[in-house]
Amino acid sequence: MPKVRVFVTLKPSLLDTAGRTVAGALHKLGYDELEEARIGKLIELEVKDYDEKRVKEMCDKLLANPVIEDYRLELVK
Amino acid sequence: MPKVRVFVTLKPSLLDTAGRTVAGALHKLGYDELEEARIGKLIELEVKDYDEKRVKEMCDKLLANPVIEDYRLELVK
Numbered sequence: 001m002p003k004v005r006v007f008v009t010l011k012p013s014l015l016d017t018a019g020r021t022v023a024g025a026l027h028k029l030g031y032d033e034l035e036e037a038r039i040g041k042l043i044e045l046e047v048k049d050y051d052e053k054r055v056k057e058m059c060d061k062l063l064a065n066p067v068i069e070d071y072r073l074e075l076v077k
Numbered sequence: 078m079p080k081v082r083v084f085v086t087l088k089p090s091l092l093d094t095a096g097r098t099v100a101g102a103l104h105k106l107g108y109d110e111l112e113e114a115r116i117g118k119l120i121e122l123e124v125k126d127y128d129e130k131r132v133k134e135m136c137d138k139l140l141a142n143p144v145i146e147d148y149r150l151e152l153v154k
Contacts, residue, residue, distance in 0.1 A: 043116050
C-alpha cells in the first residue's frame with residue numbers, strides 16, 4: 001500500500017518558540033555547536049491508492065495551517 | 078552550515094491516538110482511501126559542525142523518548 005510522508009514546518013519567517021526552547025535546553029547540556037532548532041510535524045499516511053491532488057487537499061484542509069505552515073510530500077512506495 | 082533532520086516516530090507497535098483521530102477526521106471529510114495516519118516529529122537542527130555521535134546523543138537525551146519512539150537522522154548539507 002502506498003505510503004506518503006508529509007513534512008509540515010513553520011514558515012521560516014516565523015519565530016519557533018518550541019524550537020527556541022529545545023535549543024536552549026541543548027545548550028545547557030553542553031551542545032554549543034547547535035545554532036538553531038526548529039520543530040515541525042511528520043505525518044505518515046497509508047493510502048489505498050495515491051493521488052497527489054487528494055493528499056494535498058488533505059494537507060490544506062486539515063493537516064497543515066497554510067497561513068503559518070509549509071508542507072512537503074514524499075511518496076515512499 | 079550543516080543541517081540535520083531528525084525524524085521522531087512512535088514505535089510501530091504502539092497505538093498512535095493522535096494519528097487515529099486525524100484519520101477519523103479525514104474519513105469524515107470523505108477521504109476513504111486513507112488506511113492509517115501516524116504522527117511524529119520533524120526536528121531540524123543547524124549545527125556548526127556535524128558529528129553524528131553527538132547528534133544521536135542529543136536525540137537520546139532530549140529530542141526522543143527511546144522507550145516509545147524511534148528516530149532517524151538525515152544530513153541535508
